[in-house]
Amino acid sequence: MPRLVAVCAVRELHPDAGSVGVTAIDKRALDGAVRVGKLGVRADVQASRKHHGGPDKAVYAYAAEDAAFWEGELGRELHPGWFGENLRVEGIDVNNARVGEVWRIGDTVEVEVTMPRTPCATFARWVGGAAARGWVKRFSDEGRLGAYLRVRRAGEVRAGDAVEVVSSPEGAPTVLEVYRS
Template sequence: MPHLVAVCVVHQLHADAGTVGTTAIDKRPVEGAVKVGPYGAYADVQADRKHHGGLDQALYAYAAEDAAFWAAELGRDLPPGAFGENLRTEGIDVNAARIGEVWRIGEAVEVQVTAPRRPCATFARWMGPDVERGWVKRFGAQGRVGPYLRVLRTGVIAAGDPIVVVSRPAGAPTVLEVFRG
């Protein structure tokens, strides 16, 4: 059954060479239950609010299967949060999710798929100098980008919680189709 491997929030802010000057991409797993509100996981922040966060990008989900692919490609461990994700999932193809699709996570939280992640230079720098050059293009070319989510119903979630697809709009494009569109 699809489930959460981890819920991640910002560990610390880091200086960044980008225009904002700081990044909140350093996400780490949280022990126990985490409150989820309209703007995402409790205690999480976004440094660049022009391009991240808000109601339509309250949470970012990334699949354990995609992280395992990149771990093999890069020859290093990529634990939950390594991609700046809030939710590390397992057993659900997040890139095949349809825009508008609704998931229930745990007993109460409901989220809606809104858009694919668009990799950026901050993400490339975060991945490190060994992969930074060409990373944005390489990451996108693999189609393992993951979706942003809007919170429809608040509550609490924790690692191990099931993920159930509540509704899937017929004919809506997938995360990958929109990304490649």
């Protein structure tokens, strides 16, 4: 059964060479029940609302299986939130989720898959070191992008909650298909 591994929010803002001057990519797992509302996880921040946040990008989900792949590639542990994700999930193929697919997390929260994450230079700077060179292309080519979600029903979630696909629109493109089109 797919489940929620962690709910993450910004730990601290970091200076960044991008146009905003700071990044909120440094997210960490929160303890206990966490409120998820129409604009995302309570206590989270998006430094660039032009590219992150808003109703269609309220929450970013990343799969534990994809994180494990990158741990092997990068040779280091990548804690929940390292990819800037709000939800680290396991047992669900986030990249092959269909746009418009609805997930129930825990007892009340419902989210809808809206689009893939588009990796950027800020993400490459976050990766750091030698891996940062060519990171955007490498991450894109691998197709382990994660998905943005719209919150359809607010509520509380916690690590360990079940993630259930409530509906999936037949014939709709997957997150990866949208990214590659």
